[in-house]
Amino acid sequence: MEMILVYTTFPDRETARRIVRGLVERGIIACANLREHEAIYPENGEVKETKEVGALLKTEVSKWKELKEEIRRLHPYKTPLLMRIDVDRVNHEYVEWMKKVLG
Template identity: 35%
Template sequence: MERPLLVYTTFADAETALAIGEELVRARLAACVNVLPGMRSVYAWKGAVERGEEVVALFKTREGIAGALAAALKERHPYETPIILHLATCGADEDTAAWILGETGG
């Protein structure tokens, strides 16, 4: 059975994250996206240290479509260089894994 995968990214606001997340769920590239508001970030960007408020988006998907999800995120993301991290799962509840795989065409 193909393994579930979490894809981590950030957005400037929840509405953008939800809108893009909904597009990617409707496209069956993710079974779900969780948007977590209220994150404050400190990061290095083009030689300067910046601060900002962002939201985290966690996409629940499967390993076999990680590249397609990343490409779709980059295409839609408003950031010049969006953070896209693939977080491998070391295990998942059997029913959870089946749901993710089923909703993403796996």
């Protein structure tokens, strides 16, 4: 199994939890870490500062396409961030746990 991390953001904790929980329930991701943070970005000619929730999703490379499609379908942002991070090394025990969780 080839593990990947996928990073995305959500406008609030409730949205993040709802979408991430569904991804876990459907076996698309093994688990996720959610963390509230500040976002600073340009919008309509001005710099905005807002709070959002970052999500680090843990899954396997074979689930990447399905994960992207589901996030695009469910996400409230017009252009959600979908950043795939290929994992070079991870402990064997964690990989074995992910295999069981993801089937």
